[in-house]
Amino acid sequence: MLSHAALCRLAAEKAQDANFSPEVTRRILRYGAPVGSSCRHYPRLPRCMDLLRREVRDTTTPSPATGQVVRADRLTGSSGRFDRYWHAPAGGLYLALLWADTLLPDFSRLLPFAAGIACCETVREFISAARLQWVNDVRIGGKKICGILSETVAGAEGEQFHLIGIGINANIREFPVELAPVATSFYLETGAKVDLDQLCALLLARLQWNIGLLYYSEEQFLAGTAGEESMLLRRWRQLSDTLGRSVTYGYDVQTRPLYQARALEIDTGGGLVMRLADGSMITEYSGEIIYNRND
Amino acid sequence: MTSDSIHFDEILSKYRSDPYDYVDMFAVHAGEVRFLVEDGAEVQGVSGEWHHKPGSPLYEITRERNPKVITSKTNGTIASLNKEVEGKFVEAGTKLLTIRHPLKKKEIIEAILQEVLYLFPAPERARYYFSMDIQSRIDQKGARSIVIQPGDEIITMSLMKRDTPVYYDGEAGILHSLYFSPGDSVDQGVPLIGVCPEEKLAVIQKIITRVKAEWE
Structure with a gap:
């Protein structure tokens, strides 16, 4: 696993693609630099997020460091949203990032986008077909290759922290029958194994950049020099295949689909603007979508 | 009778004599105001299965050439309109109108x-x-x-x-x-x-x- 200094160098190297001036690039990287400041690696854990959540709530220890990462080679109690099953055997990359809540609410709500973009960019280093589905599912040909969970936790002193849990299906050769139609992995897509340490380093470097970009956007907003379009959401649009699609929306879309609509735009707050069958418009800020097959 | 029940009688008689809710609408931000309703007009609230269809337009507020139409969240009639601010620049939070909403x-x-x-x-x-x-x-x-x-x-x-x-x-x-x-x-x-x-x-x-x- 790379040292934190090497990780920051990798983030700087990857930042060259983004076409910002050297000064702005430095500022963005400085904001994101705490990502991966420490990384604990375990052979197995029930869930990485559980460990960090316990530490945040522990009243006997000082405020935990922002940017720290917990990684496990496999998870024994993994789950997705709504307690959905997440297959997490050896061969995947599983980690959780702890981040102190130091963003304004309008910007902290975009952290799940920053995590999604970082994951998608990481996967695209190997498989260019990876695309983002609103909010932050990374999919290849409709199959999920990466899952992200985000939650906010209050510390013992009331300080708020974000927990971002990420699972990437890297060297997984097969999935259980119920997941096989909807999940894929690096191995299944390319026929080759990926180095998990390298994948982890790339992901953390991309997280440094995209979280930094979020802070830089906030800085620009506070200075009154922000453009109309968020830099982070502009990048999301480039990576997503959601806009223009016929979708089914639901808070828990798998068990309680609510309606079908056409996804038109993403607004400045990350809300998905959709047109219903009767022509009326609706914007959703939470929940999830699936793409309709007849589209 | 207990003090609780006396209090309750007062509350109940208040609703008997005036079974309406009075919803005040304030300027959502600073800007120039133009009303889109008249005094006494009937207005509708949000509708649609997902509460996604906006209610009746109440006023337009313009700041830096960015006009924004504010719609009614509830049904009722316009009980009062602050006509003094029509066409003028107001600060955020200025009271603009009141909707009288009949209570079920x-x-x-x-x-x-x-x-x-x-x-x-x-x-x-x-x-x-x-x-x-x-x-x-x-x-x-x-x-x-x-x-x-x-x-x-x-x-x-x-x-x-x-x-x-x-x-x-x-x-x-x-x-x-x-x-x-x-x-x-x-x-x-x-x-x-x-x-x-x-x-x-x-x-x-x-x-x-x-x-x-x-x-x-």
Whole structure:
């Protein structure tokens, strides 16, 4: 696993693609630099997020460091949203990032986008077909290759922290029958194994950049020099295949689909603007979508 | 008669003499105001299966050539219009108009209850659901069997696939009224739950029974 200094160098190297001036690039990287400041690696854990959540709530220890990462080679109690099953055997990359809540609410709500973009960019280093589905599912040909969970936790002193849990299906050769139609992995897509340490380093470097970009956007907003379009959401649009699609929306879309609509735009707050069958418009800020097959 | 029931009679007579809610509308931000309704006009609130169709346009406010039409959240009639500010620049929060909304029996019960219950508001516009423990107890025994204490994790707020636990910070009591269904989108400041201190439960049951029995 790379040292934190090497990780920051990798983030700087990857930042060259983004076409910002050297000064702005430095500022963005400085904001994101705490990502991966420490990384604990375990052979197995029930869930990485559980460990960090316990530490945040522990009243006997000082405020935990922002940017720290917990990684496990496999998870024994993994789950997705709504307690959905997440297959997490050896061969995947599983980690959780702890981040102190130091963003304004309008910007902290975009952290799940920053995590999604970082994951998608990481996967695209190997498989260019990876695309983002609103909010932050990374999919290849409709199959999920990466899952992200985000939650906010209050510390013992009331300080708020974000927990971002990420699972990437890297060297997984097969999935259980119920997941096989909807999940894929690096191995299944390319026929080759990926180095998990390298994948982890790339992901953390991309997280440094995209979280930094979020802070830089906030800085620009506070200075009154922000453009109309968020830099982070502009990048999301480039990576997503959601806009223009016929979708089914639901808070828990798998068990309680609510309606079908056409996804038109993403607004400045990350809300998905959709047109219903009767022509009326609706914007959703939470929940999830699936793409309709007849589209 | 107890002091609680005297208080209740006063509240009830207030609603009997004036069964309306008066909804004041304030400038959402600074800007130049142009009214889109007349005094006494009927207005409609939001509609549609997903509450996505906006209500009647009330006023347009323009700041830096950016006009914004503000619509009604509720149905009723325009009870007063601050015509002095028509075409003028106003500061954020300036009162612009009042909508007189006719209350239904259910709304009157709720309005009375909300004067007695501790209301716990939504911290942000988001979707909400109960924490797993609370939801399972609601499913098994019903909400009114649940006593909550300050500091309890009662609700999860979901915004952009980010789940945030919401901790109760009001007085201890029974989970009396639920103002949302799991997964509903709730605006900031709108009550999520109403909590009743155990000693007030009897008078609250009396309120509901009397309004249901007496209100035409």
